[in-house]
Amino acid sequence: MPDNNLAFEPDELLEWRSQIDTANRNNIFCHCRSCHTEWVDSSFEANCNQCGSKNVERISCWQFPDD
């Protein structure tokens, strides 16, 4: 019986890590000016997921000051 108990194959692990890197780069804090919903998205194009408004304020997470 092959010893095949690894949770991740090396290829899968690399892909998983690259997706996390992408998510970290694309974390965008969104605030809907219409219904004041707040969420984090990976796109500057996304509308509000509650009311569908395009009147969304977007702040990249890396712009938040460290304190």
Ligand SMILES: [Zn+2]
């Ligand atoms: Zn909204």
